[in-house]
Amino acid sequence: xxxxxxxxxxxxxxxxxxxxxxxxxxxxxxxxxxxxxxxxxxxxxxxxxxxxxxxxxxxxxxxxxxxxxxxxxxxxxxxxxxxxxxxxxxxxxxxxxxxxxxxxxxxxxxxxxxxxxxxxxxxxxxxxxxxxxxxxxxxxxxxxxxxxxxxxxxxxxxxxxxxxxxxxxxxxxxxxxxxxxxxxxxxxxxxxxxxxxxxxxxxxxxxxxxxxxxxxxxxxxxxxxxxxxxxxxxxxxxxxxxxxxxxxxxxxxxxxxxxxxxxxxxxxxxxxxxxxxxxxxxxxxxxxxxxxxxxxxxxxxxxxxxxxxxxxxxxxxxxxxxxxxxxxxxxxxxxxxxxxxxxxxxxxxxxxxxxxxxxxxxxxxxxxxxxxxxxxxxxxxxxxxxxxxxxxxxxxxxxxxxxxxxxxxxxxxxxxxxxxxxxxxxxxxxxxxxxxxxxxxxxxxxxxxxxxxxxxxxxxxxxxxxxxxxxxxxxxxxxxxxxxxxxxxxxxxxxxxxxx
Numbered sequence: 001x002x003x004x005x006x007x008x009x010x011x012x013x014x015x016x017x018x019x020x021x022x023x024x025x026x027x028x029x030x031x032x033x034x035x036x037x038x039x040x041x042x043x044x045x046x047x048x049x050x051x052x053x054x055x056x057x058x059x060x061x062x063x064x065x066x067x068x069x070x071x072x073x074x075x076x077x078x079x080x081x082x083x084x085x086x087x088x089x090x091x092x093x094x095x096x097x098x099x100x101x102x103x104x105x106x107x108x109x110x111x112x113x114x115x116x117x118x119x120x121x122x123x124x125x126x127x128x129x130x131x132x133x134x135x136x137x138x139x140x141x142x143x144x145x146x147x148x149x150x151x152x153x154x155x156x157x158x159x160x161x162x163x164x165x166x167x168x169x170x171x172x173x174x175x176x177x178x179x180x181x182x183x184x185x186x187x188x189x190x191x192x193x194x195x196x197x198x199x200x201x202x203x204x205x206x207x208x209x210x211x212x213x214x215x216x217x218x219x220x221x222x223x224x225x226x227x228x229x230x231x232x233x234x235x236x237x238x239x240x241x242x243x244x245x246x247x248x249x250x251x252x253x254x255x256x257x258x259x260x261x262x263x264x265x266x267x268x269x270x271x272x273x274x275x276x277x278x279x280x281x282x283x284x285x286x287x288x289x290x291x292x293x294x295x296x297x298x299x300x301x302x303x304x305x306x307x308x309x310x311x312x313x314x315x316x317x318x319x320x321x322x323x324x325x326x327x328x329x330x331x332x333x334x335x336x337x338x339x340x341x342x343x344x345x346x347x348x349x350x351x352x353x354x355x356x357x358x359x360x361x362x363x364x365x366x367x368x369x370x371x372x373x374x375x376x377x378x379x380x381x382x383x384x385x386x387x388x389x390x391x392x393x394x395x396x397x398x399x400x401x402x403x404x405x406x407x408x409x410x411x412x413x414x415x416x417x418x419x420x421x422x423x424x425x426x427x428x429x430x431x432x433x434x435x436x437x438x439x440x441x442x443x444x445x446x447x448x449x450x451x452x453x454x455x456x457x458x459x460x461x462x463x464x465x466x467x468x469x470x471x472x473x474x475x476x477x478x479x480x481x482x483x484x485x486x487x488x489x490x491x492x493x494x495x496x497x498x499x500x
């Protein structure tokens with residue numbers, strides 16, 4: 001097997017590392033500056049996680065607490081978009097910087113092409129790692145990859161690797177899968193006589209440290225989160241059904257763009273079969289495979305899984321696959337990168353402007369367009385704030401946790417929000433359960449939209465209901481969003497079916 005190349009000099013690293021940093025910071029400026037200036041606000045999950053940050057806790061029902069703790073640091077920034085996106089965007093910049101440094105251990109062609117592939121992959125470059133637990137998780141994964149590929153050992157390296165592992169499990173429980181891949185790779189090299197005991201100790205000790213706050217939260221709340229996510233939510237569907245595998249495949253094709261995904265798979269299969277693949281390349285290939293297989297099985301096992309979850313497994317081998325594809329199919333790779341960039345440009349154009357709206361077919365359904373989820377919540381919050389300030393209502397409510405998140409994020413407060421959701425979510429635990437519980441006699445402004453269009457009388461029993469008023473949004477001559485706001489005059493009880 002070809003020996004590992006020597007570490008490149010620092011001067012050779014500088015241009016690519018600067019390019020990675022420039023791309024990451026430019027992406028942060030776009031999402032945190034230009035998009036809000038266009039009128040596009042927060043996505044539903046971004047608002048949900050921002051609501052968490054208003055009540056810092058050891059953990060949350062849906063995920064560990066690191067993302068909320070990071071977003072809480074940005075609370076003094078004032079604007080909800082900046083609060084939600086700035087630190088995750090900086091995580092993305094640091095992730096790309098560390099990945100470029102890790103790929104460079106295989107060669108600078110790998111680092112350069114990996115940087116280009118990352119920038120062209122739609123999910124990676126347009127926000128899949130922003131304002132979600134995947135953002136800090138990706139940063140911890142990239143740091144661990146870089147530390148794994150370095151030939152440094154000793155207490156300092158062990159401490160850094162332990163911190164990366166703790167960061168991953170404090171970000172998302174799926175971080176345990178990535179840590180298991182790193183541990184398996186360490187055992188593989190141990191079998192060949194290399195000193196890796198410190199790596200295993202650092203990984204396992206760090207993982208336990210990062211998981212401790214979540215376990216403490218779960219123990220204090222009857223283990224409801226772990227029971228719900230492991231057992232209760234996975235009912236009424238056949239595990240590993242064909243449509244789950246279809247969703248998994250579609251998720252990978254959308255995340256990377258179809259042509260780029262096909263080229264990367266072909267290139268990586270060729271590298272795996274080749275006897276001339278150098279040791280660092282094989283190490284990255286093993287890490288990618290060890291991470292992808294369990295993540296893919298988890299994603300295909302249930303309809304509750306997200307098909308994009310395995311995208312993080314691509315990161316170790318992204319540079320290797322892109323560089324190999326550039327050597328074998330340069331024109332096809334250039335076309336794939338250009339296609340990915342074009343998809344992103346159209347996405348940004350559609351989100352920030354109404355220019356593409358007249359071109360959409362008559363069958364276009366706005367409620368399935370995620371770009372429209374970013375519109376209108378500022379107007380809803382302004383009306384709710386007026387009624388709260390006048391004393392007309394005590395609280396404002398929605399029946400889905402993403403609606404509740406948008407209300408809390410744009411009101412910049414949790415206490416006036418009631419989440420009348422049927423499913424268990426973090427609002428059942430925020431502020432000691434205040435955001436998920438009704439006080440009889442409250443005057444409540446119930447909010448629905450054309451995505452979660454369930455009338456208030458189906459969610460709340462009230463002594464009387466006032467007239468429902470509508471806020472309608474148009475873009476490019478089309479109605480894309482409507483919000484119904486109806487006052488509940490004396491709430492009596494929630495009409496929801498509680499989870500066991």
